[in-house]
Amino acid sequence: MQTSGNTILITGGTSGIGLAFAKQFLQEGSKVIICGRRADRLAQIAADNPGIITKQCDITDASQRENLCNWALQHYPDLNILINNAGIQLAIDLTSPVDLGKVRNEIETNFIAPIHLTSLFAAHLKTKSEAAIMNVSSGLAFVPLAFMPVYCATKAAIHSVTLSLRHQMKNTSVKVFEIAPPSTDTELGHERRADKTQTHGGIPISEFLTEAMEGIRNDTLETVVGQSKGLRAKREELFDNMNSFTH
Template identity: 60%
Template structure:
């Protein structure tokens, strides 16, 4: 992937991996647009990072996805990189009746949103130079953490979808890349923590970004980062040992 001179749209860009990617890509001379649902966060980021572009948008909502794409076409037609990063991570007890609203929240944000958004952007991207779609999945796509089964299932589905998307777009100039993080020290999963200011745990965000950017520069189409490499390599053989830690 060419890492400079792009116009990049990052969903879920107000914290964690999305914001870290935004800051890193801006250092390399890119125009960066981030989306998020909380206007106060968008305003604070725009005040702190001169030049960053912000757009209030809920990726889980189909109408807002379509409005976002139309807004990008109208205001930033040179947008040639889409990073599907927005995600929701919820714990779920499958021994009890589940709340369908929580199930749909994860599926719509983590799976339906990126599928729809990628399809909306594909015709536009195909007419540009160096177009890229980056899907942020997870090491949990290969080894699920059983206490958050829907999140892991959506990431497994996104891994499978990315393979299909890359194959279907193989005769276009659109590059399709999968970045699979390990556990990264962000606020992801705050829903299940009593202290909402507590972070996720895992590797420092700077360490993740350094390795992820190196993978992009090296042209890797599937890039498990850090411990996610081990999960990718060993697959279901370590499922029981992995989950015994929780």
């Protein structure tokens, strides 16, 4: 896929992977629109990066998702790529009563919002000669890390939905990508860290970006980055082993 000449909407562009994608696509000659909840961050990013267009939006709110879509298509009718990137990651202990509000918020952010946004933009994207929907999943889509069970389940669900969407879009101009990052040093999960100076850990974001952009350029529809490849491959191997004796 060309990385220049596109008009791209990235959800969750105020930090981490979304912001890195935004700067990179802008540098490579695409028009970039980002959204997020934090107005101060959006203003700062717009000031620091002339060319990045910003829109405040909380993607957990269905009416804000609809407004985002209407606004984007009215002002940027050339829009040809949607990157469903925004996500949150909560530690949830399932052995005692959970805070259902938090659980629902995580599922709404990571799973329902990408489904809804995809469906809102799909008809428009199909009118473009080259278009894409890129879903950011995770290596944890393939093997869960037990202290964040809902997060991992949302990422497994996004992997599944991406397969179905790719099938539904197979006779259209819309390429459906899944990008599965490994642990990457961003702000993810900072809400649960008492010490805000502690980082997420993982590979530097520049390393993630290099491999992810290469996957996009080469039309690698499942771009599984770094250590996520091991999780993906191991699961396939287990699946093959478990099913080897059945027809």
